[in-house]
Amino acid sequence: EIVMTQSPATLSVSPGEGASLSCRADQSVGNKLAWYQQRPGQAPRLLIYGASSRATGVPDTFSGSGSGTEFTLTITSLQSEDFAVYYCQQYYNWPRTFGQGTKVDIK
């Protein structure tokens, strides 16, 4: 099983500032990495697939980078709706595994 580790667990950011979230795999997953956003009380929503491709309807304030074992989700100029929990997930092999999540809250 591939273990996904996200850091930090919580990130406190002021509205309008940027944020960088990290996701690390304990073995290479190539670019088979997705990011999901989960707002309180809602289902997860796909943001990024293939490590760096934005899903339909995702604003360009979100960007993904990395390959192999190190990945980053960058959010520029956080808006109120961006304060949420973010999960990375590898789909390189089975079982599919998620990171434990990074909560982005208002500073």
Next chain:
Amino acid sequence: QVQLVESGGGVVQPGRSLRLSCAASGFSFSSYGIHWVRQAPDEGLEWVASIWYDGTTKYYADSVKGRFIISRDNPKNTAFLEINRLRVDDTATYFCAKEAREWEMTEWLGPWGQGTLVIVSS
């Protein structure tokens, strides 16, 4: 548009069984794999099971293997997750999600349903 609606959750006693449903619309259901992911209260996401578009291949997390059964009824555009010998630690919201690509299970999870809550308690 793509829509997935889960149902079948509720309060159940330990040791009992439950079958969750995932009703799909807005896409060619029989062409896409389906995933189930659960989330315990105030916890992260845990992938549980997946089934190919034609039901021939299924995958399970080790934590549920032998107790959970994933299945689908393509003519009815519905997927199922049967949970047997329920345990307190099965308490969670269960989401179904669509595989991103047709005919494959090699990609990310596409649209998700809103989830159905299962509470296991005596």
